[in-house]
Amino acid sequence: MQTVDSESNSLISQHPDYAAWVAGQRLYRRRMAVVLGGSYAVFLLSVVFLSCILLTPVSVSNPTPWLVPFAAFFILLQFLLTGIYVKHANTVGDEERERMRSECLRLNNANNSAAVKS
């Protein structure tokens, strides 16, 4: 099984923190997928089954129906959630992975040097 990161994967998979890191990343992504999918489901079900409520005006002076700010809020929410995910992946996820990779690389180099000397 050749993958782009296969070499890097096999290297850092030896790190003692790797399994916990993988489980954490997996859990985070699944939670985020549930939040994103769930918010879309709430939006869709509301539009389909609560249209009577969503089509009432925001106020007497503002005839815009609630559906319009609701849809705009949904788009903004998805954008913000994506931003939170990207920030997490680019900081916590990648930095931790990089730390484990460099530690494994250092250890690997040290072992190689020791083997050459002996």
Added chain:
Amino acid sequence: MKWLLSLLLLSSTSQGFADNSSVAILTAPDPRYFVFFLIPLGLLLLWSGRRIRTAAEFYASGRDNGGVRNGLAITGDYLSAASFLGIAGMIALSGYHGLLYAVGFFAGWPLILVLFAERLRRLGRFTLTDILAVRLQRSAVARVAMAASVPVVVLYLAAQLVAAGHLAAYLFSLPYIGSVVVIGILTALLGIAGGLLFSTRAQVVKAVVMLLTTLLLVIMGLLQTDVDITTLFASDHHQQPLLLASSALQEQGALSQLSLGVALLFGTAGLPHVLTRFFSVADPRRARMSVFYAIGFIGGFYLLTFVVGFAALRLLDLHPEMNISVANNGGNLVALQLALGVGGPILTGLLAAVLFVVLISVMTALLLSGASAISHDWYAVTVNPGRSYDKQRLIHSSSVVGLILLAALVAILMRGQNVAYIVGLAFAIAASVSFPLLTLALYWQGLTTRGAVIGGGLSLSVVLLCIVFGPAIWVDGFGFSEPIFAWSNPALLSVTIGFVVIVYFSLSDRSELGAHERQQEFPQLD
């Protein structure tokens, strides 16, 4: 920008909206302005980037760019003039029903990023055939991937052809079928010649031009209809009181609505050109940032489209004699009619030129994608692996002609349909076949070649039958009085069937190959 606005305001005052000259609104625009804008726009796109000839060049073209730039390139790649025209028309014809499309076309992206992007990067594969072939039999899955992508390409292409056909017919007062034939021939010639696979820079230009033109139309619409943003969305429009009342969304039927929502969410992941974009940026951090910016631009664009639809509805209120259905049954020209009403022939020419360029580039990209699936993924891999280059090129050119003929036929059958609706049907096919295959290939060890081939084939048959026997083709295309399948979009049923049959035929696979595939090491993708 300021001088252009002044010019447009001056032009519109003499032409249409401000002086209540409804005749000007109903008159066809001046095609000379279209040509005037088309030439510099075409030259700008040609100047903005050399043409991409190989896949390696395509992938390499985005690697050194920043997040915003790549985000714009993704936006340029994804934004469809057909969905812009369709959503605006949908809102003007049926009010808030169009909102589902505007939100749905956007909502798939965040989910793709979280569910698929990381796994695909680690896997290093971005086409359905390559992803499935990591663990399954390449020749067998190439057939199912080809069968899944060709109907999506044909329907998506047909939607663009309907939009382009109506656009050309409107601009040049041509018969619709004649316009479809001429544009089909032009697209096929471009496809055979190598297409217009634009570089990242050209995609950026395309996105910027499309976003700015839409923004200009919104500003002009709000200025000229003399309405503030709060009253624009009011539900007491004179022209469509019933459609905008509480019954409007329910008229479509709850299950049809839910089905449409499912198609738009999951269909994005199954489109042939979407996943490849994750590979065109080398650095994963920058790739994520690119998608984040792209989501912002795409969301903003569809919000603007939403406003365009309501501004057009406002135009209907002020001009009751103007009937969108008369000009075009699907309401596909409403954005252009709004442009003519609020910005005169100059804005109409500008908008039409931008839309035309985007339509042509999307069509040639789709044609190449479909033809490659046939000539490379299917013919070269499964039918004749020892083929000559000339033979494969002949198959490629024949595929281009075959696909455009099929798409033109569908476009003629669906001439009265709203374009966003047709795109929604293409999304339904992608959501029913490609999405379950992709999800199971990336998340389930138990997927076997037998499950992918039989299950994928069955779910494809179900979704195609539901579309053919549904309201769009059976009633509006063939003229029958009642559809055999009542839902306007079948995705809720067909996506469920897709997952069930693929899992069932994988689990019931007792072959040696199936056992071997289940025991194979599952790639480490987290």
